[in-house]
Amino acid sequence: MTDVALLTLTDPLRRLAAASTPDPSPSGGIVGQTGEKLFDFWEWFTGWPLQVIIVLVVGVVALAVVRRVIAHVTDRIAKGYHRAYVEATEEDEPTTTGRKARKVLVEDTLGLATPEVKQRRARRARTVGSVLTSAATIIIITAMALFVLGAVGAGNVVAGLLGTAGVVGVAVGFGAQSLVRDFLSGLFILLEDQYGVGDVVDLGAGAIGTVEKVDLRLTHVRSFDGTLWHVRNGEILRAGNRTQQWARAVAEVRVPVGSDVDVVRAALGRAVDVVQSDEVLGADLLETPAVRGVDAITEGAYAFTMHAKVRPGRDGDVMRALLVAAYAQLRAAGIIVTGAASSA
Structure with a gap:
């Protein structure tokens, strides 16, 4: 003043x-x-009391506005809405023949067609929103504290703190490079939607399983034997996601060499029809399962492969159903099954 x-x-x-x-x-x-x-x-x-009150009021208002904006944007992204211009009548009803154009919220058709994509987007948006809210809160509160100290005449203290913080920051920076790398990697994992909670992933070094939690520093993966892996995001050089968008169920059966190939293929075709007609498993299929011919001859046996494109996370159930149905149809056709294998 x-x-x-x-x-x-x-x-x-x-x-x-x-x-x-x-x-x-x-x-x-x-x-x-x-x-x-x-x-x-x-x-x-x-003097300084009025300045402190102004700083506190402005800081609280700014924090509330920033939080509200972040919540509004992330909520729109999570629900799959976006701004679009459409033609409308004077009553603001969307139409293809009206002359008036207005900006409205349009729901994303991709999210409607695939609920899994919508759920993943919602989780990612809310996680990123939480990170942005926390970062904005820290920045605004720190700025408020510095302004208040300056208003009460503690400028020398502020200068000393900033100088000390600079020296400490340089010293800590050399020792915290891996921590910074973990945080940056975690941020890009969330933004790029490489994987999310519930996905089955392979992060290397034996860390294979279902993702239970993803934060900025660590990814927590529960393996199929119950082991909980805590993997630093900065150490993840590659990430294989088995449940993103779609998966493929692959089942292999082996019959003795000399078996009638046409009879075997016909029996496997009936097995595919059984799985496809199932009320539950049929909804998991994204395409009609295919039956290939003889893929290999191993240890005196013909190897036949069945495969199908399925919904994320449903490859295991479809693969097991294909094997069971194939075994039953081959036995009914008088064919002996000498072995089976799967890849799901």
């Missing part, structure tokens, strides 16, 4: 104090003392 503004604010109190000074009566002395106290208080209040 400038000197001119301060004089303007305190001028009424100065005149009140001056007007009350010449009166020698007891009541005049009380008025004069009151005016002087009011003037002293106002002069003190318009």
Whole structure:
């Protein structure tokens, strides 16, 4: 606050104090003392206390606005809405023949067609929103603290803190390079949607299983034997996601060499029809399962392969159903099954 503004604010109190000074009566002395106290208080209040109040009010309002904006944007992304111009009538009803164009919220058709994509997008948006909210809160509160210290006359303290923080930051930076790498890698994992909670992933070094939690520093993976792996994001050089968008169920059966190939293929075709007609498993198929011919001859056996494109995470169930149905149909056709294998 400038000197001119301060004089303007305190001028009424100065005149009140001056007007009350010449009166020698007891009541005049009380008025004069009151005016002087009011003037002293106002002069003190318009100094650092008022600056501190302004900083706190502005900081709280800014924090509330930033949080609301982040929540609004992430909620729109999570629900799959985006802004688009459409033609509308004067009643603001969307139409293909109206002349008036307005901006409306349109729901993403991809999210409607594939609920899994919508769920993944919602989880990713809310996770990133939480990270942005935390970062904004730390930045605004730190700025508020520095401004308050400067307002109360602790500028030397602030300068000392900043200098010390710079030295400590350089020292810690050399030792925390891996930590920074973990945080940056975790941020890109979330933004790029490389994998999310519930995905079956292969992160290398034996860390294969279902993702239970993803944060900025660590990815937590539960393997199929129950082991919980805590993998640093900065150490993940490659990530194989088995449940993103779609998966493939592959089942292999082996029959003795010399078996009638046409009979075997016909039996496997009936097995595919059984799985495809199942009410539950049929909904998991994204394409009609295919039966290839003889893929290999191993240890005196023909190897036949069945494969199907399925919904994420459903490859294991479809693969097992194909093997069971294939075994039953081959036995009914008089074919002996010498072995089976799967890849799901």
